[in-house]
Amino acid sequence: MHNVLRELRAQRGLSQGALGDALGVSRQTVNAIETGKYDPSLPLAIKLARYFGQSVEEVFLIDGPPAP
Numbered sequence: 001m002h003n004v005l006r007e008l009r010a011q012r013g014l015s016q017g018a019l020g021d022a023l024g025v026s027r028q029t030v031n032a033i034e035t036g037k038y039d040p041s042l043p044l045a046i047k048l049a050r051y052f053g054q055s056v057e058e059v060f061l062i063d064g065p066p067a068p
Contacts, residue, residue, distance in 0.1 A: 001036070003059055016031050016034070023047050
């Protein structure tokens with residue numbers, strides 16, 4: 001599963017730690033999600049999507065990265 005979390009976070013100028021603090025998770029969790037080493041729970045995926053005003057499907061892409 002691919003995600004655009006890093007891009008969304010960068011657009012807001014947030015560090016991994018700041019995003020983690022806002023969502024109640026560690027910086028390491030944010031890093032693991034961004035690098036694809038960890039798929040978040042459904043509640044966390046929903047929190048991430050809502051934080052950025054996106055749908056879960058816009059943040060987490062099952063079919064890989066979007067076409068250019």
